[in-house]
Amino acid sequence: MQEVSTEKKEFVPNIVAFCCNWCSYAGADLAGSSRLSYPANVKIIRVPCSCRVNPTFVLKAFQQGADGVILCGCHPGDCHYVTGNYYTRRRMALLFSFLNYMGIEKERTRVEWVSAAEGARFSAVMNDFVKTVTALGENKRLTDLRVKEGE
Amino acid sequence: MKDVEMKMLERAKQLLESGEVARVIGWKKGEFFYDPTPASFETVDELKDFVYDWFCGANLSKYLIQMSKKEGKTAVFLKPCDTYSFNQLVKEHRIKRENVYVIAVECLAKLNIEAIKEKTDGIVKSVDVEDKDVKVVTTNGEYTLYKPEVVLSKCAVCNKTHQAKDEEIILHERPERDVNRFEEVEKLEAMTEDERFAFWKGQLSKCIRCNACRNVCPACSCVKCVFDNPHSGIAAKANDSEFEEQLFHVIRAFHVAGRCTDCGECSRVCPQHIPLHLLNRKFIKDIDGLYGEFQAGETDEGKTPLTSYTEGDIEPKDVFNGEAK
Ligand code: SF4
Numbered sequence: 488m489q490e491v492s493t494e495k496k497e498f499v500p501n502i503v504a505f506c507c508n509w510c511s512y513a514g515a516d517l518a519g520s521s522r523l524s525y526p527a528n529v530k531i532i533r534v535p536c537s538c539r540v541n542p543t544f545v546l547k548a549f550q551q552g553a554d555g556v557i558l559c560g561c562h563p564g565d566c567h568y569v570t571g572n573y574y575t576r577r578r579m580a581l582l583f584s585f586l587n588y589m590g591i592e593k594e595r596t597r598v599e600w601v602s603a604a605e606g607a608r609f610s611a612v613m614n615d616f617v618k619t620v621t622a623l624g625e626n627k628r629l630t631d632l633r634v635k636e637g638e
Numbered sequence: 639m640k641d642v643e644m645k646m647l648e649r650a651k652q653l654l655e656s657g658e659v660a661r662v663i664g665w666k667k668g669e670f671f672y673d674p675t676p677a678s679f680e681t682v683d684e685l686k687d688f689v690y691d692w693f694c695g696a697n698l699s700k701y702l703i704q705m706s707k708k709e710g711k712t713a714v715f716l717k718p719c720d721t722y723s724f725n726q727l728v729k730e731h732r733i734k735r736e737n738v739y740v741i742a743v744e745c746l747a748k749l750n751i752e753a754i755k756e757k758t759d760g761i762v763k764s765v766d767v768e769d770k771d772v773k774v775v776t777t778n779g780e781y782t783l784y785k786p787e788v789v790l791s792k793c794a795v796c797n798k799t800h801q802a803k804d805e806e807i808i809l810h811e812r813p814e815r816d817v818n819r820f821e822e823v824e825k826l827e828a829m830t831e832d833e834r835f836a837f838w839k840g841q842l843s844k845c846i847r848c849n850a851c852r853n854v855c856p857a858c859s860c861v862k863c864v865f866d867n868p869h870s871g872i873a874a875k876a877n878d879s880e881f882e883e884q885l886f887h888v889i890r891a892f893h894v895a896g897r898c899t900d901c902g903e904c905s906r907v908c909p910q911h912i913p914l915h916l917l918n919r920k921f922i923k924d925i926d927g928l929y930g931e932f933q934a935g936e937t938d939e940g941k942t943p944l945t946s947y948t949e950g951d952i953e954p955k956d957v958f959n960g961e962a963k
């Protein structure tokens with residue numbers, strides 16, 4: 488019989504980061520070219536603008552196994568499309584507050600503004616987010632909100 | 639209520655006979671006395687089934703999406719809460735306002751037959767209302783119930799007044815009351831994350847995905863819905879492990895956020911008695927608290943909170959820091 492290892496593997500969270508093309512994605516680029524590291528488990532999805540992120544994108548990411556979702560865009564006032572991130576700010580404030588109301592840990596969701604010149608900030612934000620989500624552990628809730636007890 | 643019904647019937651007859659309108663939308667007798675259903679009456683003869691009683695909770699506004707596009711005018715009886723949905727639909731260009739004749743009718747709160755059945759034994763034979771007393775006769779005996787305890791959940795916290803009307807039939811005014819519609823939301827907010835999750839998981843796993851809540855919702859009026867479109871990537875009928883199945887309620891709640899008038903129809907029709915209005919009331923409460931008070935459907939123009947912004951809006955991360963807002 489095969490030995491079952493009782494040793495617990497260290498938990499490495501799955502993080503999805505939606506980054507706008509003009510600021511945050513460029514910020515991530517700058518972090519890379521400045522040789523600043525951010526955790527490899529952050530999966531970046533490039534979007535034209537943070538307001539392109541439909542709430543269902545966030546939900547789908549969680550449902551497909553993300554442990555944390557972060558949205559990054561230009562600082563308010565600096566949006567490439569002038570006002571996109573203002574809409575993002577309202578939407579996500581409401582969505583994240585709502586998810587917390589349903590019992591989803593509030594630390595699993597985040598919005599941060601990162602400009603193209605802020606490579607160091609990008610790296611710091613990601614490191615911090617990964618640390619927070621790692622401490623929380625696996626996200627089970629959003630994958631099984633409707634699965635009956637005992638299933 | 640009988641006197642109001644008589645007046646409404648009379649008016650409906652006049653409007654049809656004179657040809658002022660091509661149809662009247664109201665309620666007609668259901669299979670049982672407590673389940674009147676929305677109906678369109680095109681002739682005086684059809685009006686013999688017309689009713690307006692303590693069980694006419696159904697919101698008629700959504701029917702106007704189709705009816706207002708037909709030839710001729712459509713007259714409709716709207717209760718206070720229904721007029722908000724009506725305005726919202728006009729604002730979203732779903733109802734042709736010029737084709738509708740709105741008759742505002744009084745509403746002194748509607749009864750919830752499920753609550754009545756729960757509080758009585760035997761088969762319900764008749765229900766009469768006298769002020770705050772609800773007199774119920776069943777096969778097992780007679781009961782007197784306290785009306786505020788057996789009204790629909792939406793009526794229990796309603797203080798709405800008509801926001802749209804071309805004429806009115808109001809014989810009795812409902813006195814303004816001191817109600818806090820956010821009480822239940824506040825209770826949930828005061829719980830821990832774990833408790834809230836347990837609560838919602840318990841509720842939502844009862845859902846049989848009959849789609850009644852979506853179908854009845856006046857804010858859910860898309861011609862093509864993601865939940866029906868097999869190419870949307872989130873539709874999968876009766877499949878428990880698919881995205882839409884698990885997150886149906888979250889997606890729907892967000893979709894109508896800022897447009898939901900709190901008409902309470904979703905909770906009224908849910909066969910599983912899931913308190914769906916508590917989902918949207920959270921959005922309403924947050925919007926009120928974060929962006930200033932807003933009541934969808936109060937007018938038929940203007941921007942909604944999710945289609946506008948201010949430069950000084952709160953940052954998402956601060957929404958949690960300020961505790962439950
Ligand atoms: S009405 Fe109730 S059971 Fe039907 S889909 Fe909506 S929540 Fe589910």
Ligand code: SF4
Binds near residue numbers: 897
């Ligand atoms: S979500 Fe419910 S309360 Fe809101 S508009 Fe739709 S049916 Fe009415």
